[in-house]
Amino acid sequence: MLRTHTCGDLRKDHVGESTTLCGWVQNYRDHGGLVFIDLRDRYGLTQVVFNPDFDPEMHAVARDLRAEDVIQVTGEVIARGVDGKGKSLENPKLPTGQIEVRARELSVLNKSKTPPFEPNSQNLPNEELRLKYRFIDLRRKPLQDAMVMKHRLMQITRNYFDIKGFLEIETPILGKSTPEGARDYLVPSRIHEGAFYALPQSPQIYKQILMVAGYDRYYQIARCFRDEDLRADRQPEFTQVDIEMAFVEREDVLTTIDGLIAAYYEAFKGKELPTPLPRFSHAEVMERFGTDKPDMRFGMELVDVKEIAAECGFGVFKGTIDNGGRVRGINAKGAAGKYSRKDIDGLTEFVKGYGAKGLAFFRVKEEEGKLQLDSPIAKFFEPEHQAAIIEKLGGEAGDLLFFVADKAPVTSAALAALRNRLGKELELYGPDDFDCHWVLDFPLVVWDEEENRWEAEHHPFCMVHPDDADLMATDPGKVRAASYDLVCNGYEAASGSVRIHDPKVQQQVFDLIGMSAEEAEKRFDFLLEALRYGAPPHAGIALGLDRWVMMFGDIPNIRDVIAFPKTQKASDLMSGAPGEVDTKQLKELHIKVDASK
CATH class of the missing domain: 3.30.930.10 (Bira Bifunctional Protein; Domain 2)
Incomplete structure (x- = not known):
């Protein structure tokens, strides 16, 4: 083995021991004499220090190291001390942050070209470039x-x-x-x-x-x-x-x-x-959520308002019911003040992508101790119809109600997609929430x-x-x-x-x-x-x-x-697949390619 430890192994218990590490140079810092290298492999990161007083020739080689060079270092594990002001030099963010390696030997195993991006960078380039250089992208810790x-x-x-x-x-x-x-x-x-x-x-x-x-x-x-x-x-x-x-x-x-x-x-x-x-x-989830793969980390279930829609004065709702369609809605709790009319226009365009012709909405507000609906179309609904809608959807002051009137499959698809979008935008679930x-x-x-x-x-x-x-x-x-x-x-x-x-x-x-x-x-x-x-x-x-x-x-x-994925056009940007093959191969396979189209 070319190494005795990985770059994630060493702890304070190893102080005084000799170690040999191999990895990629992640960071290089020259502090007016001492050179510090953060050495990385897939197990972690270890700080290595090169002192010109110990080995001037090795120190000179270290000063030429750059990001993604591959090196082997042998040295002594030492505890990180304190700076001139008595402040600890330990790095609590790293498992190896209490120690560093004082280098005695250095071998450059391979120099790297200047990489198109550094895998530890917070400002990553576009995905296309990262997929082209996937061998560098795969060095990133999240991957x-x-x-x-x-x-x-x-x-x-x-x-x-x-x-x-x-x-x-x-x-x-x-x-x-x-x-x-x-x-x-x-x-x-x-x-x-x-x-x-x-x-x-x-x-x-x-x-x-x-x-x-x-x-x-x-x-x-x-x-x-x-x-x-x-x-x-x-x-x-x-x-x-x-x-x-x-x-x-x-x-x-x-x-x-x-x-x-x-x-x-x-x-x-x-x-x-x-x-x-x-x-x-399947029938239950389609009725309650409009999709056969509902996200149940949050509520906001679909509600049918057929009886109210059939009696109201709003022609779109009534006409839909008369033609055998459905009128269904969802309640975005507390969202009335979070979505402007421009935002709602954007949501309307969004549901049109799922076949809906439009999106009706009401803000629920309270006046003189009574809940009522606020919307450009509220005037088409008598007070008893407004009260029935609020009751049906469990409305409270500050809620935002959305409705789609159309054929049953369209109401399901449009409201299911809207529900998912609102759930994410309103942060109705967190990264640790899990529903199966x-x-x-x-x-x-x-x-x-x-x-x-x-x-x-x-x-x-x-x-x-x-x-x-x-x-x-x-x-x-x-x-x-x-x-x-x-x-x-x-x-x-x-x-x-x-x-x-x-x-x-x-x-x-x-x-x-x-x-x-x-x-x-x-x-x-x-x-x-x-x-x-x-x-x-x-x-x-x-x-x-x-x-x-x-x-x-x-x-x-x-x-x-996936280690080596394809793009949305099913291409492997790193290898160039799919690619052309030579005529001999095609002839052996009895294939003639018509590339005229």
Whole structure:
């Protein structure tokens, strides 16, 4: 080993010992003779001092050191003293702040070019430059902490499932394209002309086949790939904790994952998480919060005011109800004085991005001991209607009420987004607040207006809810799936379902989404054939590992929890991927590129 200690090891107990450290120069300070270097590795920071009286030649080399040079230093651990005024020179902000290393030997292992930015700087450049020089960006402590947390999360996961009797089994990266949902990444075959592999969107089919094969408790920390548009919490390649269990019911899966989340919580929050985690139906959360992934760290639930809207004199509200729409609102408690009319105009434009035509608002004020509504449209509401609205939304003086009148899905989407925005802006939760709950019984299928057909809400392998089997032929839109999502702090943190293990039921679902038996055999022949050979009842789930690191680390961008991420255009700025390949490679793969478009 080139070192005896890391830069985070040394304490006052080591005073008098000899040590050898290796790392990167973070800071350089020349105090008119003495040279001080802050030496950094991923474990911490240690101050090294070079004295010209001890070794003038080494001191001269030290004076030439600059940020990000890689060096090896051997010296004696000494306690930090006091300055000329008797003030302690210890640094309480550093674990190594009570000591420093008096250098006796110095080796420059590698000089660094002037870096485009310094990883310890408070003024970082734009993300594009940091991604281009990712090897420097990864030296930053917040990113190093995220990588360490991700490692710990994987270790906890493996230990937990090992104790529970699960087997970690790898499934193929090169598989068959079974397009249903996001787009596949395709890999051309050199040997099979004109044929392609697909990178897995998930190990879904393979893990079901493992259940048929008798491996009743499977898990995998799996790499998955989806060719879809990116946002802050998505990447084209990501890591998920994949689980499947045979001879179980839904509650068995939920209980197993409750235990895993409790283990995560104890490791990263240092507290016990009460289990079982709360369970809510999909219908309930859509009604109360307008979304299937509600952030329950704060209230501000959606309230229906149909009866009031139908009787009031405001044409927009009344007309919406007459046309079969909905009028729903939320109460931003105490926010009346925090949002100007200009601010509310901005919120109006915001909800239009979710399909709403506008945003009605009322400030609740008190005059002569009575609460009333203040708004340009308040004149269209009789006193009894105003009182009913205030009562319905639990209004108090100083509250700000918002309403959207439209089709039901629009009111849900617009108010859910507005609720999330207001929750953040009004600071209704803190970084230590944590809410995790299950959402159950999603619809089996949803109607696709463009395709003019039913499509699977999750995926076509979800078991029909046992209470809704009779509705398959008569009213598919009311059929629930035996599915479940784990929602944490407004993120979909895990998703799963009881699977279909009967090939006849599987074909019924395929028929419902417009997939003929012939097409089903073409796409999923190997799964359907496996189901015909004694498939046990089974269920599973997958957790987005990267999202869990984001949540426990309070990290807003998924790119900061992945060592080498892609940009929003799915590019790797450091390596230049994706890139062109030479003609010989294309010819071997039987591919001709048309770059004319």
